[in-house]
Amino acid sequence: MNNVLEKALKSLSSSKKESFKSSDIIVGSERKQKSSYYIKNGHVKVYSLNADGNIKTIALLKSGDVFPLNWSFEHSSGTFYYYKAMGHVETYSVDSNEIRNKLNDDHEATKAAHTASVKLTWDFMERIKCLQMPYTQEKLLRLLPYLAAKIGVKKSSTKYELSYQITQEEIAQLIGATRESVSAHLVELEKRKALNRNNKRIVIDMEYVPEEYICGLWFKNI
Numbered sequence: 001m002n003n004v005l006e007k008a009l010k011s012l013s014s015s016k017k018e019s020f021k022s023s024d025i026i027v028g029s030e031r032k033q034k035s036s037y038y039i040k041n042g043h044v045k046v047y048s049l050n051a052d053g054n055i056k057t058i059a060l061l062k063s064g065d066v067f068p069l070n071w072s073f074e075h076s077s078g079t080f081y082y083y084k085a086m087g088h089v090e091t092y093s094v095d096s097n098e099i100r101n102k103l104n105d106d107h108e109a110t111k112a113a114h115t116a117s118v119k120l121t122w123d124f125m126e127r128i129k130c131l132q133m134p135y136t137q138e139k140l141l142r143l144l145p146y147l148a149a150k151i152g153v154k155k156s157s158t159k160y161e162l163s164y165q166i167t168q169e170e171i172a173q174l175i176g177a178t179r180e181s182v183s184a185h186l187v188e189l190e191k192r193k194a195l196n197r198n199n200k201r202i203v204i205d206m207e208y209v210p211e212e213y214i215c216g217l218w219f220k221n222i
Helices: 002-010 069-073 096-105 107-132 136-151 168-175 179-191
Strands: 016-020 025-027 035-049 055-061 082-095 152-154 159-162 203-205
Touching: 002 035, 002 082, 002 096, 002 107, 016 035, 025 035, 035 096, 055 107, 055 136, 055 168, 082 096, 096 107, 107 136, 107 168, 136 152, 136 159, 136 168, 136 179, 136 203, 168 179
Parallel strands: none
Antiparallel strands: 016 082, 025 082, 035 055, 035 082, 152 159, 159 203
């Protein structure tokens, strides 16, 4: 489905390649509708700032994702979130109005866009479940499949190596915990063999993650 959407967006007259460096803000909070972005390569962090200026990470996006997706469906003309490059990111930017016109005329592109919307909604549901866990270690354990799916590279039937060197602070922002608490509980998860941090790369072993914490939708194409 992502190939269908990529082909459709690349065919539009306003489509152009844009690259971003690590930590570049691609779309800022309260920005008015202009362009949507298809991620060709790389990862993007979606976050908000609370009243104290602290980052609250909402989601991680990967290649094949489109953002802000709501702009493609004639919803709000603004965005409440920041979209920040996690490492080098390559995108196609397309005028949001032209995307909407394409979706009105192209059934296959519309189907692909709706599939992307469903997957994003499912992501948010799983993120909420993670945040609702009562203990930091359980939040971390539930987060591991999400990280594997979003920024992981499959190395074996159960192991995923994170391609982005995510920091303990970034993990803390994902689960609403302190960096110190995350640091301590990562050690415990290493003891449980759910992850390994050799050579500065995190490797997640899904064999040691409870099955009920694994969203199957993340690990198959629909």
